[in-house]
Amino acid sequence: MELVNSVYSQAFHHHNDHQLKSAHLLLNNMYYSVMYNEDEAFMLDEKMQKRMAILEDEWMRYEKSECLSRYNFTQEVNEVALVEAALKRHNVYHHHLFDYLALEANEHEFKQFILNESVLNIDFFDYLALALIGVSDQTRAEIMANLWDEAGQGNIQRFHTVLFRKLLRDLDLTYRRDMVIANMSWQGLAGINLFSYLARYPFNKIKYFGLLAATEMLDPDHYIKFMQGMNRVFKDKKIDCTYYLEHQTIDIQHANGWLKNVVIPELAKNPNKIADFWLGFYMRLDSVHRYYDYLLNYFLTRQAA
Numbered sequence: 001m002e003l004v005n006s007v008y009s010q011a012f013h014h015h016n017d018h019q020l021k022s023a024h025l026l027l028n029n030m031y032y033s034v035m036y037n038e039d040e041a042f043m044l045d046e047k048m049q050k051r052m053a054i055l056e057d058e059w060m061r062y063e064k065s066e067c068l069s070r071y072n073f074t075q076e077v078n079e080v081a082l083v084e085a086a087l088k089r090h091n092v093y094h095h096h097l098f099d100y101l102a103l104e105a106n107e108h109e110f111k112q113f114i115l116n117e118s119v120l121n122i123d124f125f126d127y128l129a130l131a132l133i134g135v136s137d138q139t140r141a142e143i144m145a146n147l148w149d150e151a152g153q154g155n156i157q158r159f160h161t162v163l164f165r166k167l168l169r170d171l172d173l174t175y176r177r178d179m180v181i182a183n184m185s186w187q188g189l190a191g192i193n194l195f196s197y198l199a200r201y202p203f204n205k206i207k208y209f210g211l212l213a214a215t216e217m218l219d220p221d222h223y224i225k226f227m228q229g230m231n232r233v234f235k236d237k238k239i240d241c242t243y244y245l246e247h248q249t250i251d252i253q254h255a256n257g258w259l260k261n262v263v264i265p266e267l268a269k270n271p272n273k274i275a276d277f278w279l280g281f282y283m284r285l286d287s288v289h290r291y292y293d294y295l296l297n298y299f300l301t302r303q304a305a
């Protein structure tokens with residue numbers, strides 16, 4: 001047990017792809033068990049819970065030291081423009097992966113990109129629901145408005161989960177969550193794990209709000225290029241892209257509402273949490289950056305082979 005723990009914990013410090021994949025896969029399975037497992041026989045036992053805590057501790061120690069060395073965590077958050085400026089300064093903003101998707105990617109690569117997004121896109125409803133627990137009424141009102149949009153404003157056919165599954169069907173893609181997870185890179189798994197880690201512990205609440213702000217703010221511009229590529233590659237096929245078209249616009253409203261109605265008032269009440277907001281914000285941007293870098297490199301390497 002001690003040896004296994006030390007191997008996993010070293011993964012974060014040695015940047016070994018194989019070890020990182022093992023560590024993030026294990027964490028991913030543990031989070032899945034905690035969030036979705038309905039069979040008591042498969043609950044995490046005490047030994048596994050300890051292992052999970054060690055892994056989380058090592059992982060966060062590494063992530064925090066990376067972020068603290070690069071970003072300003074003291075800047076007051078009192079207007080939307082300031083957070084937008086921070087996003088635009090980050091290297092993940094207007095990532096080249098989306099230029100590649102817009103102009104060069106083929107059908108197979110689009111399908112791979114969409115499958116890699118599938119777990120977070122389908123589980124996002126649940127992640128948003130987790131944000132509701134223990135927050136103020138004003139924050140609840142904003143999260144409920146976002147959830148109502150996730151729920152197609154009451155129309156099941158317009159649920160974002162349903163729209164995304166329809167896109168998968170139109171592309172002849174079969175969604176098997178376990179298969180997608182098994183085939184993902186550690187960078188992709190780490191992105192899902194970051195959602196889980198920040199969503200499930202109340203002490204991470206403001207970090208989680210930072211992660212959600214970064215997510216809603218980053219996607220719209222990327223999705224415009226994504227749709228440009230979809231229209232190029234699938235111009236002769238009937239593919240329902242409502243999921244992505246909807247997120248091009250709705251995420252802009254959600255990001256604004258999130259910052260104005262949740263983040264700014266919460267931080268005005270609790271200025272000691274400003275660093276937490278920036279930590280969640282930058283951990284998400286760094287995580288997506290590593291993931292997009294990996295995917296672009298993977299596509300380019302295969303293209304050259």
Ligand SMILES: [Fe+2]
Pocket residue numbers: 124150160247
């Ligand atoms: Fe959505």
